[in-house]
Amino acid sequence: MKLYGALLSPFVRKAAVVLAEKGLEYTAARGGPGSTDPEFLAVSPFAKIPVLDDDGFILPDSTAIVVYLDAQYPDPSLIPADPKARGQAMWFDEFGDTIFAVSGLKILFNRLVGPKLLGKPGDEALALEGEAELPRIFEYIESVAPEAGWLVGNAFSIADITVASMLCTLAYVGYGPNAAAYPKTAAWHARVTARSSWNAVAGREAALMRRILPDHAAG
Ligand SMILES: N[C@@H](CCC(=O)N[C@@H](CS)C(=O)NCC(=O)O)C(=O)O
Numbered sequence: 001m002k003l004y005g006a007l008l009s010p011f012v013r014k015a016a017v018v019l020a021e022k023g024l025e026y027t028a029a030r031g032g033p034g035s036t037d038p039e040f041l042a043v044s045p046f047a048k049i050p051v052l053d054d055d056g057f058i059l060p061d062s063t064a065i066v067v068y069l070d071a072q073y074p075d076p077s078l079i080p081a082d083p084k085a086r087g088q089a090m091w092f093d094e095f096g097d098t099i100f101a102v103s104g105l106k107i108l109f110n111r112l113v114g115p116k117l118l119g120k121p122g123d124e125a126l127a128l129e130g131e132a133e134l135p136r137i138f139e140y141i142e143s144v145a146p147e148a149g150w151l152v153g154n155a156f157s158i159a160d161i162t163v164a165s166m167l168c169t170l171a172y173v174g175y176g177p178n179a180a181a182y183p184k185t186a187a188w189h190a191r192v193t194a195r196s197s198w199n200a201v202a203g204r205e206a207a208l209m210r211r212i213l214p215d216h217a218a219g
Contacts, residue, residue, distance in 0.1 A: 001019065001026040001055070002027050003016060003028055003052055005049025006032050007209075008169065008172065008213075009050070010096070011061075012062070014096075015065045017161050017198060018070075021076060022076065024073060031051065033047075035047065048060060050065060052065045052068070062162075066078065066158050077155075078156070078161070080152060080155060085153045085157075088152045092152065093162045095162075095163070096165070096166050100137050103137060107173045110122030111127050112173055116213060145187075149191075
């Protein structure tokens with residue numbers, strides 16, 4: 001199994017945590033914004049990360065990857081079977097990828113990835129736009145964060161992984177779940193990041209970040 005893309009990406013981290021939850025070993029392969037690596041460009045139709053290669057079966061997109069992995073390697077299941085819980089889990093995944101990440105990545109790309117990794121000036125107006133969008137998103141997460149346990153039903157799922165992964169990425173640009181303002185979010189996020197799967201991925205991520213961005217601690 002191979003996973004293309006750097007763990008700084010919330011989408012790559014999501015796929016990596018799912019692999020770790022399922023006890024699946026993988027090799028990290030290079031790829032990402034600005035990459036000209038022919039191996040990566042051959043597997044990623046739109047040059048986006050992550051891409052999974054499972055013994056020659058190539059699949060882009062974090063959600064597609066999780067759906068595939070959960071069907072192919074069902075233990076433990078990370079997409080609930082109950083229809084309502086399944087719908088809710090996919091909503092949180094969609095929210096994480098297309099609402100939270102869209103705002104958060106405006107900050108990440110314009111303050112960190114562009115200027116510090118790709119040598120491209122960031123667009124500060126876009127970063128400020130992302131910042132202005134965050135409070136509404138944080139308030140929403142606080143309104144759905146459970147007092148105990150997980151976002152959907154009583155099982156850890158793709159919902160927790162996707163939303164927590166974006167929070168981890170935001171830590172690189174100085175945003176964390178502030179416990180004073182968002183106590184339920186902070187406590188839930190701490191439960192997610194205490195899992196052994198999360199710790200395994202965080203260890204790999206810290207090693208990668210020490211190499212590519214020595215001034216930034218892993219989120
Ligand atoms: N919906 C995709 C989003 C993937 C994505 O946009 N990844 C970013 C990195 S965080 C990327 O590769 N951007 C490069 C580009 O858009 O050129 C997923 O869930 O995998």
